[in-house]
Amino acid sequence: MIELQGVGVTRGEREILSGIDLALAERRIGIIGRNGSGKSTLARLLNGLEAPTRGRVTLDGKAGGKALRRQVGFVFQNPDNQIVYPIVHEDLAFGLKGLRLGAEEVRARIDAVLDRFGISHLRNRLTHELSGGEKQMIALAGVMVMDPRVIVLDEPTTLLDLCNKRRFMEAIRALDQQVVMVSHDLDLLADFDRVLLIAEGGIRADGPPAAVIAEYVAGAKC
Numbered sequence: 001m002i003e004l005q006g007v008g009v010t011r012g013e014r015e016i017l018s019g020i021d022l023a024l025a026e027r028r029i030g031i032i033g034r035n036g037s038g039k040s041t042l043a044r045l046l047n048g049l050e051a052p053t054r055g056r057v058t059l060d061g062k063a064g065g066k067a068l069r070r071q072v073g074f075v076f077q078n079p080d081n082q083i084v085y086p087i088v089h090e091d092l093a094f095g096l097k098g099l100r101l102g103a104e105e106v107r108a109r110i111d112a113v114l115d116r117f118g119i120s121h122l123r124n125r126l127t128h129e130l131s132g133g134e135k136q137m138i139a140l141a142g143v144m145v146m147d148p149r150v151i152v153l154d155e156p157t158t159l160l161d162l163c164n165k166r167r168f169m170e171a172i173r174a175l176d177q178q179v180v181m182v183s184h185d186l187d188l189l190a191d192f193d194r195v196l197l198i199a200e201g202g203i204r205a206d207g208p209p210a211a212v213i214a215e216y217v218a219g220a221k222c
């Protein structure tokens with residue numbers, strides 16, 4: 001389980017997060033809040049992409065850092081930050097290189113993840129020619145192929161059309177892994193186990209989706 005104890009993040013003069021204490025036990029956790037409230041910063045702490053300025057982020061009680069990076073997959077908002085190789089199957093094989101698997105195992109893992117997301121037809125496509133939504137699916141596949149224990153997703157559905165969003169969320173629901181997802185699309189979090197509302201650098205509300213989303217909507221001054 002990922003835990004945050006007394007976590008604060010300061011960048012330059014700005015205090016972005018402060019006094020965050022969390023134990024993330026639930027299977028599916030959503031993170032919501034206004035633009036610039038600190039959601040992505042919190043998400044990046046969860047897989048060690050960012051280090052806290054104060055406090056500790058731990059995985060199963062052990063200091064984060066390397067363990068978090070190894071066991072927590074991260075799906076970026078912009079898939080171009082994640083896709084590095086020119087052909088889809090090469091890109092999916094990239095992360096697997098460090099695991100020293102045989103060629104057959106690599107192929108089997110890639111085929112399985114493409115099949116699971118209904119995107120086997122993209123296997124041999126040039127990554128730079130993919131549409132935004134196709135890239136977003138490949139970015140998710142690139143994380144899933146590594147079989148992480150926890151998957152953190154930062155607004156992963158922004159480029160997806162209706163059908164792909166449905167397919168994407170079905171895939172998320174079917175995962176055995178724990179999922180932590182930042183989203184402005186509140187409907188997507190309705191059946192999650194827990195939602196965190198971030199405001200003014202802290203956790204403003206924390207609980208079942210309906211109550212937390214209602215608090216967020218009621219407090220929105222546009």
Ligand SMILES: Nc1ncnc2c1ncn2[C@@H]1O[C@H](COP(=O)(O)OP(=O)(O)OP(=O)(O)O)[C@@H](O)[C@H]1O
Pocket residue numbers: 011012014016033034035036037038039040041042
């Ligand atoms: N390295 C940095 N230096 C200074 N400010 C930063 C840095 N990184 C993030 N910030 C600021 O911290 C605040 C929180 O950023 P963050 O990306 O976590 O917000 P967010 O809630 O994910 O926003 P959005 O919904 O717009 O994606 C923003 O005001 C951002 O400009």
